[in-house]
Structures are given as structure tokens and as C-alpha cells.
Amino acid sequence: MTLAPSQAGQAETAPPLLSVTNIEVIYNHVILVLKGVSLSVPEGGIVALLGANGAGKSTTLKSISNLLRVERGEVTKGSITYGGERIDQLTPNELVRRGVIQVMEGRHCFGHLTVEENLLTGAFIHGGKRRQIAEDLEKVYAYFPRLKERRSSQAGYTSGGEQQMTAIGRALMSRPKMILLDEPSMGLAPQLVEQIFEIVKSINEQEGVTILLAEQNTNVALRYARYGYILESGRVVMEGAADTLRNNEDVKEFYLGLGGEGRRSFRDVKQYRRRKRWLG
Amino acid sequence: MGPFLEVLLGGLLTGVLYSLVALGFVLIFKASGVFNFAQGAMVLFAALSMARLQEWMAPTLGWVAFPVALTLSALIMMALAFAIERLVLRQLINQEGIILFMATIGITFFLDGFGQTIWGSDIYEIDLFLSKDPIFLFEDVFPGGLLVDPYELMAAVIAGILVAVLAVFFQKTRVGRALRAVADDHQAAQSVGIPLNYIWLIVWTVAGLVALVAGMMWGAKLGVQFSIALVALKALPVLILGGFTSVPGAIIGGLIIGAGEKLAEVYVGSMFGGGIENWFAYVLALAFLLFRPQGLFGERIIERV
Numbered sequence: 001m002t003l004a005p006s007q008a009g010q011a012e013t014a015p016p017l018l019s020v021t022n023i024e025v026i027y028n029h030v031i032l033v034l035k036g037v038s039l040s041v042p043e044g045g046i047v048a049l050l051g052a053n054g055a056g057k058s059t060t061l062k063s064i065s066n067l068l069r070v071e072r073g074e075v076t077k078g079s080i081t082y083g084g085e086r087i088d089q090l091t092p093n094e095l096v097r098r099g100v101i102q103v104m105e106g107r108h109c110f111g112h113l114t115v116e117e118n119l120l121t122g123a124f125i126h127g128g129k130r131r132q133i134a135e136d137l138e139k140v141y142a143y144f145p146r147l148k149e150r151r152s153s154q155a156g157y158t159s160g161g162e163q164q165m166t167a168i169g170r171a172l173m174s175r176p177k178m179i180l181l182d183e184p185s186m187g188l189a190p191q192l193v194e195q196i197f198e199i200v201k202s203i204n205e206q207e208g209v210t211i212l213l214a215e216q217n218t219n220v221a222l223r224y225a226r227y228g229y230i231l232e233s234g235r236v237v238m239e240g241a242a243d244t245l246r247n248n249e250d251v252k253e254f255y256l257g258l259g260g261e262g263r264r265s266f267r268d269v270k271q272y273r274r275r276k277r278w279l280g
Numbered sequence: 281m282g283p284f285l286e287v288l289l290g291g292l293l294t295g296v297l298y299s300l301v302a303l304g305f306v307l308i309f310k311a312s313g314v315f316n317f318a319q320g321a322m323v324l325f326a327a328l329s330m331a332r333l334q335e336w337m338a339p340t341l342g343w344v345a346f347p348v349a350l351t352l353s354a355l356i357m358m359a360l361a362f363a364i365e366r367l368v369l370r371q372l373i374n375q376e377g378i379i380l381f382m383a384t385i386g387i388t389f390f391l392d393g394f395g396q397t398i399w400g401s402d403i404y405e406i407d408l409f410l411s412k413d414p415i416f417l418f419e420d421v422f423p424g425g426l427l428v429d430p431y432e433l434m435a436a437v438i439a440g441i442l443v444a445v446l447a448v449f450f451q452k453t454r455v456g457r458a459l460r461a462v463a464d465d466h467q468a469a470q471s472v473g474i475p476l477n478y479i480w481l482i483v484w485t486v487a488g489l490v491a492l493v494a495g496m497m498w499g500a501k502l503g504v505q506f507s508i509a510l511v512a513l514k515a516l517p518v519l520i521l522g523g524f525t526s527v528p529g530a531i532i533g534g535l536i537i538g539a540g541e542k543l544a545e546v547y548v549g550s551m552f553g554g555g556i557e558n559w560f561a562y563v564l565a566l567a568f569l570l571f572r573p574q575g576l577f578g579e580r581i582i583e584r585v
Contacts, residue, residue, distance in 0.1 A: 065471065067467060067470060067471055069373075069374060070374050070466065070467050071374075072374060091475065092470045092471060092473060093470070093473045093474070093475040095473075096472065096473025097473065101471070101473065103471075104467070104468060104471055108465050108467065108468035108471070109468070110460070110461045110464040110465055110468065111465075112460065112463075112464050113457070113460055113461060117457055117460075117461075118461075120454075120457060121457055121458060121461045121469070121472055121474065122472050122473075124454065124458050124472060124473055124474050125473045127454070128454070170472055171472065174472060174473055
């Protein structure tokens with residue numbers, strides 16, 4: 001089922017900006033969550049990580065940004081390189097300084113800080129470069145005009161969409177080269193999801209920021225991403241160019257909800273799934 | 281009217297001293313969500329080093345001993361913050377709040393014992409070069425004026441300055457903002473590149489310096505001795521009243537507790553046969569917990585519906 005990257009139209013020549021090779025992640029020393037995940041992200045690309053709840057999308061992102069340790073998780077095998085350098089042992093702070101920043105699932109805004117203060121925390125690593133920070137703030141407001149209106153509201157009292165914008169804007173303030181975006185559509189109205197993805201796309205195009213996206217909303221993700229990986233219980237079960245994935249029969253059935261040959265009962269679907277082992 | 285105001289003023293000024301101790305708790309709680317049980321021990325430790333260093337240098341240096349001892353004590357408190365971060369907090373990163381709390385209990389007993397081992401366990405003096413004679417204020421307004429202890433007046437001025445500086449630090453500076461961010465959400469703060477270790481080092485240093493100021497004022501008032509560590513217990517009702525996360529709350533809570541317990545002692549105490557000053561504050565705090573658990577100025581728990 002794997003489609004060779006060249007076939008998928010990905011630039012083979014340049015080495016990828018980020019490559020994750022066969023990583024295994026264990027939580028609390030006992031719970032094996034990732035069982036050998038490999039993926040690569042080209043510079044300037046938008047790559048989507050798809051899969052159901054608990055497939056290991058967030059864990060993959062957190063093992064790249066090294067936020068795993070906060071949750072007592074650990075990468076026990078494999079390697080992660082960014083720009084040709086091993087980054088497995090770096091702290092989140094060092095990673096943000098190198099340009100890799102994560103926007104966490106569920107926004108995680110600082111509720112008691114105002115929207116603007118939230119954005120400014122994103123510029124923490126830039127210290128006292130006042131002019132740069134002021135410029136970046138204006139840039140974020142240009143992408144998210146809504147945030148400018150709400151700049152002095154406490155973030156905890158803003159809507160889910162505004163919080164998602166704050167979280168993305170905050171990451172942008174660090175002047176990232178790569179954003180790890182975890183489930184931006186969570187709990188948002190379809191229209192808003194579309195709007196946020198549009199902005200993410202324009203950030204990718206105008207700022208040249210590489211995006212690795214974890215999403216459950218396969219439909220939207222595959223429209224904006226150029227390449228996708230599908231995770232199932234801690235393994236990559238399928239990968240390919242977004243178009244190819246979108247037209248794949250299995251993806252259509254399991255992730256896009258477009259059943260091919262008539263409607264089956266839920267029980268049949270479960271059986272079918274159990275029998276069929278994708279890849280391995 | 282005169283006696284009432286005198287009791288009130290005396291109470292308010294004592295309250296300021298409670299506030300100084302409560303401030304230390306607030307700083308650490310705000311930035312790391314840890315209730316630092318060791319704050320009282322830090323106050324004692326700081327006061328002991330201040331008193332002994334001053335005593336040791338005074339014969340040769342005279343009044344210069346005071347600023348020198350103060351500087352050295354400040355450095356000692358910074359070193360202590362560094363050691364606590366390195367040896368305890370860093371090892372316990374990502375553990376539950378209750379485990380960090382237990383760790384601070386451990387630090388408390390260590391500091392109480394260690395402080396007295398190296399500095400001695402007698403009663404020592406800190407000389408602030410203030411006259412021991414009380415000052416009379418408003419003598420032309422009231423017959424006899426109001427009797428005020430100059431130490432307490434000084435403590436009030438210092439507390440005022442300290443609060444102003446801290447408020448600016450928290451609200452206006454980059455590090456202060458990062459501190460509040462960490463207080464809100466550790467993980468998110470890490471995700472945007474705020475290093476937790478650095479932040480913790482800073483709050484424990486600031487809390488150590490606040491402990492030094494508190495220890496100095498209490499030490500000058502009561503003499504430096506073990507019982508100073510127990511003053512921290514009086515900071516608890518202050519925190520409950522003012523809110524665990526509010527710097528102004530710590531001050532106003534301190535004032536209410538200070539004034540409340542003195543007034544209660546004088547005007548209500550006789551009904552109970554006196555001696556209610558020691559427990560009145562706790563009853564007040566308990567009543568407060570029932571009606572406003574986040575305290576007067578504590579941050580409301582924001583819950584979106």
C-alpha cells in the first residue's frame with residue numbers, strides 16, 4: 001500500500017527538514033504508545049498526520065518537540081533529526097530557539113493573561129529585541145485581525161476559535177521555521193476550521209514555515225496538506241501524497257466516511273477491520 | 281476615638297509584617313503552583329544569617345557591617361534558591377503538586393536544623409539603627425497622640441516599596457509575564473520556549489529576598505530566634521483572605537488579619553476571658569473559606585461553559 005515518495009510527487013532530491021526514524025515511545029516505563037513511527041517533512045511543506053483517537057498523532061508531535069517528558073513519556077528507540085542534527089535530547093527551549101515550536105492540542109492558552117500578553121510570551125526567547133517583537137506582533141494581528149480586537153481580554157474568557165488563533169499567533173511570535181500543529185480543528189465550527197486552515201496555509205506560503213499537522217478531521221487536513229501519513233495504534237499504516245490518499249478506497253471508507261459499496265452495519269465494519277491488517 | 285485608632289494602627293502595622301511573610305508564599309505559589317511550606321524556615325534562616333553576620337562584623341566595621349551583612353545574606357539566599365532548584369525541584373519536575381509540597385516540608389526541617397547548626401540557636405539581635413522609643417503621631421489631633429513603634433512604621437514603608445516593585449515586575453516585564461504564564465500552564469509555557477528551571481530559580485530567589493526582608497523586620501522586633509519560623513503560620517490566614525495568587529491580596533489580607541486580631545482582642549476578647557488574638561485570625565480565615573474560597577483577590581478559576 002505504501003506509495004513511494006517519488007511517485008507521490010515529493011521532492012526527493014533535497015534532504016528533508018525533519019526526519020523521524022523508527023521511534024518507539026513508552027509512557028511511564030510500561031505503556032508502549034508508538035511502535036516504530038517513521039516520517040519525513042520537506043522544508044516548506046505541509047504534512048498531515050492522520051488517524052483516530054489514540055493512534056499516536058499527538059505523541060509523535062510531542063516526541064519531536066520534546067514535551068513528552070512532562071507526561072513521563074520517553075523515546076526509547078529510533079532517532080529524530082532536524083536540519084541534519086539529532087534533536088532527541090534537546091529541551092523544548094533549545095528546540096524553540098532552533099525554530100521548532102508546537103501548538104498543543106486543546107490550545108493551552110494562558111487563561112489569566114490577556115490575548116496580547118499570550119502572544120508576547122511566544123517571543124520569550126527573543127529577549128529584549130523590542131522592535132522585532134513589535135513588528136512580529138503587528139504581523140500576527142495582520143493574520144488574525146480578530147485577535148487585535150480582543151487584545152486586552154483575558155484569554156480564558158475568549159472563544160475556542162480565538163484561543164486557537166492566540167495559540168497559533170503565540171507560536172508565530174517565536175519566528176519559527178517549523179510549527180507542529182496539533183489538532184487545530186478540535187471543538188470548532190466547520191466554518192472556523194476552514195478559516196484557520198486558510199490562515200495556516202498562508203503562513204506556510206508567506207512565511208515559509210514548514211507545518212507538521214496532526215488532525216482527526218481527515219477531509220480538511222488532506223485538502224490543505226501536500227502529503228499525509230496515517231497512523232493506527234502506534235504505527236504508520238499508510239502514507240502518500242494528499243491527492244492519492246484522498247482517492248484511496250480504504251481512506252475513503254475509514255477516514256472520509258464515504259462508503260464505497262453500499263452501507264454496512266457497524267458490526268461488519270469492525271470485523272472487516274479486524275481481518276484486514278494494513279501493512280505492518 | 282484615640283485608643284481605637286491606636287489599636288487599629290498597631291494592628292495594621294503588625295499586619296504589614298504578616299504580609300511580608302505571605303508575599304513569599306504568593307510568589308512561589310503563583311509561579312509554580314507549589315505551596316512552599318519552607319517559607320517560614322527561609323525567613324528564620326535569612327534572619328539568622330543577617331543577625332550573626334552583622335554581630336560578627338560590627339566590632340570592626342561599625343555601621344558598615346549592616347549593608348555588608350545585608351548583601352552577604354542576600355547572596356546566601358540566592359545560593360539557597362539555586363541549591364533548592366538544582367537538588368530538589370529539578371529532580372521532581374513533572375511530579376504531582378502534593379509531592380512538591382512534601383519536598384518543601386523536608387526543606388523546612390532541613391533549614392530549621394541546618395540554620396541553627398551553623399548560626400547557633402540563641403536569641404540574636406539585628407540592629408536597624410532605629411530608636412527604640414515609640415513615636416507619637418497626630419499629637420495635635422488627639423490628646424496624647426497615637427503611639428507607634430518605629431520598627432513597624434519602617435516595615436510598612438519597606439513593604440509598600442516591595443509590593444510596588446513586585447507589581448511592576450509581574451505586570452510589565454518579560455520575565456514577570458513568563459512567570460505568570462508558567463503559573464497558568466507549565467506545559468504550554470515550556471512549549472513556547474520558556475525554560476521552567478530558569479523561572480523557578482528566579483521565583484525562589486525573589487522569595488528568598490522577600491524572606492530576608494521579612495526576617496530582618498521580625499528579627500529586629502522580636503529578636504532572632506526559632507519562633508520566627510512560626511510567624512509563617514500566621515501567613516496562612518492572610519493567604520486565605522487575600523488569595524494565594526495575589527500580591528496586593530497578601531498585603532490587604534495581612535492588614536485585615538493584623539487589625540482584626542488586635543481589635544478583636546481589645547473589644548471582643550474580654551467576653552472570652554482574653555487571649556483570642558492567637559486564634560481569631562484562623563476563625564476569620566475559616567469563615568472566609570466558606571464564602572469566598574479564592575480569597576479577596578485570588579484569581580478566579582476560569583471555566584468556560
